[in-house]
Amino acid sequence: MSIFEELESEVRSYSRGWPVVFDRAQGSWLHDESGKPYLDFFAGAGALNYGHNNPQLKQALIDYIQRDGVTHALDMFTVAKRDFLQTFRDKVLDPRGYGYKVVFPGPGGANAVEAALKLARKVTGKEAVINFTNAFHGMTLGALSVTGNSMKRGGAGVPLVHATPMPYDKYFDGAMPDFLYFEKLLEDSGSGLNEPAAVIVEGVQGEGGINAARLEWLKGLDDLCKRHNILLILDDVQMGCGRTGPFFSFEDAGITPDIVCLSKSISGYGIPMALTLIKPELDVWEPGEHNGTFRGISPAFVTAKEAIDVYWSDDALEKSTKAKGERIASAFSGIVEAYPEANLIAKGRGLARGIEFGSGDLAGRVCAEAFARGLLMETSGPDGEVMKLLPPLTLTDDELTQGLSIIDESVKAVLTK
Amino acid sequence: MSIFEELESEVRSYSRGWPVVFDRAQGSWLHDESGKPYLDFFAGAGALNYGHNNPQLKQALIDYIQRDGVTHALDMFTVAKRDFLQTFRDKVLDPRGYGYKVVFPGPGGANAVEAALKLARKVTGKEAVINFTNAFHGMTLGALSVTGNSMKRGGAGVPLVHATPMPYDKYFDGAMPDFLYFEKLLEDSGSGLNEPAAVIVEGVQGEGGINAARLEWLKGLDDLCKRHNILLILDDVQMGCGRTGPFFSFEDAGITPDIVCLSKSISGYGIPMALTLIKPELDVWEPGEHNGTFRGISPAFVTAKEAIDVYWSDDALEKSTKAKGERIASAFSGIVEAYPEANLIAKGRGLARGIEFGSGDLAGRVCAEAFARGLLMETSGPDGEVMKLLPPLTLTDDELTQGLSIIDESVKAVLTK
Amino acid sequence: MSIFEELESEVRSYSRGWPVVFDRAQGSWLHDESGKPYLDFFAGAGALNYGHNNPQLKQALIDYIQRDGVTHALDMFTVAKRDFLQTFRDKVLDPRGYGYKVVFPGPGGANAVEAALKLARKVTGKEAVINFTNAFHGMTLGALSVTGNSMKRGGAGVPLVHATPMPYDKYFDGAMPDFLYFEKLLEDSGSGLNEPAAVIVEGVQGEGGINAARLEWLKGLDDLCKRHNILLILDDVQMGCGRTGPFFSFEDAGITPDIVCLSKSISGYGIPMALTLIKPELDVWEPGEHNGTFRGISPAFVTAKEAIDVYWSDDALEKSTKAKGERIASAFSGIVEAYPEANLIAKGRGLARGIEFGSGDLAGRVCAEAFARGLLMETSGPDGEVMKLLPPLTLTDDELTQGLSIIDESVKAVLTK
Amino acid sequence: MSIFEELESEVRSYSRGWPVVFDRAQGSWLHDESGKPYLDFFAGAGALNYGHNNPQLKQALIDYIQRDGVTHALDMFTVAKRDFLQTFRDKVLDPRGYGYKVVFPGPGGANAVEAALKLARKVTGKEAVINFTNAFHGMTLGALSVTGNSMKRGGAGVPLVHATPMPYDKYFDGAMPDFLYFEKLLEDSGSGLNEPAAVIVEGVQGEGGINAARLEWLKGLDDLCKRHNILLILDDVQMGCGRTGPFFSFEDAGITPDIVCLSKSISGYGIPMALTLIKPELDVWEPGEHNGTFRGISPAFVTAKEAIDVYWSDDALEKSTKAKGERIASAFSGIVEAYPEANLIAKGRGLARGIEFGSGDLAGRVCAEAFARGLLMETSGPDGEVMKLLPPLTLTDDELTQGLSIIDESVKAVLTK
DSSP, rough: OHHHHHHHHHOOOHHHOOOOOEEEETEEEEETTTTTEEESSSSHHHTTTTTTTTTTHHHHHHHHHHHBOOOOOOTTEEEHHHHHHHHIIOOOHHHHTOOHHHHHHHSSSSHHHHHHHHHHHHHOOOOEEEEEEOOOOOSSSSHHHTOOOOHHHHHTTSOOOOOEEEEOTTTTTTTOTTTTTHHHHHHOOTTTOOOEEEEEEOOOETTTSSOOOOOHHHHHHHHHHHHTEEEEEOOOTTTTTTSSSSSSGGGGGGGOSSEEEOOGGSSSSSSSOOEEEEEEGGGOOOOSSSSSTOBHHHHHHHHHHHHHHHSSSSSHHHHHHHHHHHHHHHHHHHHHHHHHGGOOOEEETTEEEEEEEEHHHHHHHHHHHHHHHTTTOESTTSSSEEEEEEEOTTOHHHHHHHHHHHHHHHHHHHHHH | HHHHHHOOOOOOOOHHHHEEEEEEBBBTTEEEOOOOOOESSSHHHOOOOBBTOHHHHHHHHHHHHHTBOOOBBSSSSEEHHHHHHHHHIIIHHHHHOOOOOOOOOOSSHHHHHHHHHHHHHHOOOOOOEEETOOEEEEEEEEHHEEEEEEHHHHSSOOOOSSSSEOOTTTTTTSSSSHHHHHHHHHTTTSSOOOOOOEEEOOOOETTSSSSSSOOOHHHHHHHHHHHTTTTEEEEEETTTTTTSSSSSSSSSGGOOHHHEEGGGGGGSSSSSOOOOEOOOGGGOOOOTTTTTTSOOOOHHHHHHHHHHHHSSSHHHHHHHHHHHHHHHHHHHHHHHHHOGTTTOOEEEEEEEEEEEEEEEHHHHHHHHHHHHTEEEEEESSSSSSSEEEOOOTOHHHHHHHHHHHHHHHHHHHHHTT | OOOOHHHHOTOOOOOHHOOOOEEEETTTEEETTTTEEEEEESSSTTTOOOOOOOOHHHHHHOOOOOOBBOOBBBEEEEEEHHHHHEEEIIIIIIHHHHOEEEEOOSSSSSHHHHHHHHHHHHHHHOOOOETTTOOEEEOOOOHHHHHOOHHHHHHEEEEEOOOOEEEOOTTTTTSSSSTTTHHHHHTTTOOOOEEEEEEEEEEEETTSSSSOOOOHHHHHHHHHHHHTTOEEEOOTTTTTTTTTTTTTTGGGTTTSSSSSEEEEGGGGOOOOOOOOEGGGGGOOOOTTTOOOSSOOHHHHHHHHHHHHHHSSSSSSHHHHHHHHHHHHHHHHHHHHHGGGGTTTTEETTTTTEEEEEEEHHHHHHHHHHHHHHTTTEEEESSTOOOEEOOOOTTTTTTHHHHHHHHHHHHHHHHOOO | OOOHHHBTTTTTOHHSSSSSSEEEBBTTTTEEETTOEEEEHHHHHHTTOOOOOOHHHHHHHHHHHHBBBBOOOOSSEEEHHHHHHIIIIIIIIHHOOOOOOEEEOOOSSHHHHHHEEEOOHHHHHOOOOEEEETOOOOOSHHHHHHOOOHHHHTSSSSSSOOOOEEETTTTTTTSTTTTTHHHHHOOOTTOOOEEEEEEEESSSETTSEEOOOOHHOOOHHHHHHHTOOOOEEEEOOOTTTTTTSSSSSSSSGGGSEEEEEOGGSSSSOOOOEEEEEOOOOOOOOOSSSSSTSSBHHHHHHHHHHHHHHHHHHSSHHHHOOOOHHHHHHHHHHHHHOOOOOGEEEEEEEEEEEEEESSHHHHHHHHHHHHHHEEEEEEEEEETTEEEEEETTTTTOHHHHHHHHHHHHHHHHHTTOO
């Protein structure tokens, strides 16, 4: 029995589908301890948008460690934090006209969500929150209460209350006008819906099955929130940092959410870091009212600054992401058409892409075939029925070609058996 | 206006008492950008037990980064995780007879607590939890609900329910037998106390005011839990990793809690990492029922392994911590006796030490005087009335002498004004 | 200042619209202390289906009191309870094929609802409940949590959780297929809807605005509940006891709800009484697990038995109720057509009837005009926009003619001003 | 099988210990259908303080029914309500200096409690409530959440939150100063106790085991509430209306609670009625914010007024109750002394009296012996270990002698077996 089987809790999951021991990584590639390479279309579940151990970020990181830059600093002022904030303001916020203030809520995406929910409730004095079908926002109690997955919710051990799910975009395939039910409940003082402090939404639902909301739907949601004095929280933990093309997944919808959650790829190198961006008028917190030990990890600030400098000083990455996304969309259309009886559905935006199969079993078998061929992909969706691609945004055209070819073979192996 | 004032949320707190910009750090010292050194008796709120940028850990970290070891791996198998697990088992768990399994709950202490509470509720099918007066367990909704501080609780924005506070050790200065009220409520089927799934407790309360529970009190609590079939969760996030002398703060009480939470100094270098240790029979989770993006940060595994190898292969650190703790205790006794009218109280165990002043104002002024003299210390306790020392365990005798001397002067400056 | 203004809480409401002091009552008439008669189309909010002080019930009641029949008996066995149970079984349950067991949950409708919710949760082990937009189920905390009205919910002072509102029949005027959203949420394991223990629904919503669900909608709801293993609670507190024609409002839908709540007119004489009817297989309660002081009020049993004997030994009352209901429907159609620009809507079933005006102000003014003309009616609906008729089922054709004539005049007075 | 066994839910309880069918009742006596008399030391669980079918109340009731006085009137103004309010003010409130306003919260004690909790939360904007060990306040969700009994709480089916139990008087037999824990938690901002809106307490706990709080304890509680700005709710549902001697159980403590709950014997005849008395400055309700169908049951007003006129125009009943209570106390002392090895404890105040046995089994067997001898008594306390006496206040000295004699024999039969 390996030390993993002996010591690690049964809660582990990725190691079940990929039962090898990884050792080194570079760019789009992971290597197991025998040296076998795997093309990584999973990318840390979206935490490695710039690839594994990106050389430019790595150099900045090593330089910082070498010179004994302060590593851990809670919310003290540091040179590393200052440099990050200046770069984030100058290259991300200002060019897009987003006048947010920055909260460092703790090390992970769930912390960003918890801080967002706390602040929205404090500002409005209301408890209720609207979330969406198949949302995923994290595993701590506050974040879990707005997450859709019933297995994960079941793990809470207490009733998860205060949230009411509304249908995400396309939930009824057009059988129902957008926001019809939601807005009727809000306008009807007898509806029984507790007046919500906030709406929390993802621009594209990754864990929920690569569901890409139309931009006009996001715009409509923003309008609805404004009409009803509800704060809009945009959880861009997985879909931000360029995953769908632009830095924020909601930019092209022309909206400015009240609160934005970032994490995963924000540090750029896979080091834990998270941000909660808030409109200045919402900054009503007392000093220390929300805190945490891992809010000032300087190595993360260093790689985060470097990533922004390298990738967000111009629009090259955004354009390339969109172009590669279109390549995948086109390839997936081909697959969908090749198996008309399978009723496959191609989904996604930018480099968040997926194919919905009829069942979790089918999608899982496709991923297993891909793994056998050296490609890492996971499934998502309520029943794991969606084959999900989140390749590094920095992958090369050749790598994309190679990956799509493996996917082709894998789908074929499963559907023509 | 600095970029911090312009961009960072008002929730920031440490930077208010220490309004300088830190840049580099080594061992027990932080340096601001002008090069001015500060002796650090705060140590990342307990996250830097081995000092800043510990040279041995730093070398291992740089080596790992240089050779492109995988950085971010969720819960995949990695060489770095394997090495950590083996070392943790061989040098921490096995020698102490603790047969725990390991959950990687997410990057911070709050994640360790959230996972512990979820599991305790899942195993028992009960929702209620007992916490203690002046407990601190974290800021996510589940962790916050078992935290005592009213200002922090107020930030939740929803009623925090499911937890009932019981008096921590010495809460009544002996006016009430230990556990009298708690056990009576448990035994009386008409008491109105919801049957608890678990008790969550700290071995020494750091944020709560450096309250060190007597070992026999911890033992009594463990006995009570066993008698009533309640799971005992020991939150060793701040007091574990040698802070009180032994690796775990509860070792000397001769107990084996059902669940143990570790974080802060476990990675050794200030990189986010957390563990939830569970008795094997509690490992009832479904794969993926609790997960998170930042559960497999290999650089943290590398420095964690190295820290254990360097500091926990023998009992040198434990002995040195206890000895230095006694030096502080002795110095604090002197201070207490020097100002009889001030009714000071010396508190703590190992290298978690404090002096309780009559008010938060006094304690705060002492810390301000210390900062002016180049020493970093924070206050804790419900009203910030406790001057709190958490120096690196690796500080030298000279550094300790120097720090105690500054403390002497600072107390004098405040109390004799 | 009157004693009422001096001593009674500001929470009083009916006395504001009808500022007279009532003294005597008979049949369809209330008399104020000056002797002025008022035709009562309100009937105790549905608690006086057989009219005020019904002579046959009155005689049975006086006989019982005269002979010192036990008055108050909690849940002891009494002759009065036995007689009631036998009659209820023989004339109500058995002929309709309803094999329910009977819970005496306490004196009022809210107690019937609280008992229903408790039992449904106990049986299923689930907490969540589905209610409907504009539902009204009572003012105790459990009942209030499934009630829609936001003003009344606001009075709770704690967040009302555990219930999710679904659209009642016709909520979208056909823009959305029945149960589309509800069933999709149930079937999607990622929807975020907590698995419900029960659905609670009214056959016709009285307080919600005289919304009469189509029988096929009720049937569809029953089917959905069966498909998904959800208990169906039918709250017939206001619409049972013949208000819509048959004894139970849901009879004609051909369904057998799992749990039925009765109160208001069940005692027949206005004396507090309530029943929770449950399928025998749900009778899992421990003795005394739900109790209360006022569960065995014998005078209520006596009048309840008498009412059933007099009115439910044949189908005369049912037919008469339907016929009178049709008369009102026809009269209301005339009113609706007479004021096309007012967009009035006639609503209801049996002798639960209403006209929806464009606003609460208009409906309120119509009721005020009616009061000035000697007719008692209240408004309902989320904004009080529905003029609501619940006349005694025993009113004469002449009384109906008289009342409809006053309504005609009152509407005219308001709409042609 | 009887109709009871066939039709009535298993939740029934009193009929299990007293398996006869009662028919008539008068004064202190119940008669079963065979005519067998039972001396009633249970008195409707305190709802029949003036005996069964009290002749003076009966005459007033019949007169009212005969003359067609309005029976059911919600919260309309009626002559019957006016007469009640005037008498209640003139003979109960004014002579005692209690300037309360009156809420009619619904028909039963739980409604009085629900209204009290709602109002306290609305006034203070806080959710938390302090209750006491072994409290009983009712079975609706709000009332149940402040009730102690674990079996009854278990019936809720949802976690009962928002209430924290504190030790009732004598809970530790003097081992702990009064309110030590409670006040420490309130004063310590880190205690983790949610700031309470209100304290809810019974003057004597009936269901909890005839626990009579010392008057100085009640006074101390009142002082504590004033110091900490907490509303004091006195639930006098069972112990009011003269049960302990004075009209209110708390009069002799010299306190004026902010809110008082009355029900059970307030109507005097066993007809459902309840009152929530509130200080005028708390009357912040919107019209209709709390309502209910059975708030204006005129027959109850009529008998309530008559009961006050007959029994509370002078202090004769109060004196007689205290005297008879002393007789019982003396007799119980004798019993306690007669069985020293049984460790019996005599408890109570006024005509709320009990003997605590070592177990529920013993107390239950004593009650069974008494029933066999024609005396009705129930048990109370968390394990049913207390034999509980609530005889009509109007019982004669001979009846008391007779009852005490049966108790003597019953105890002897059980303890000397």
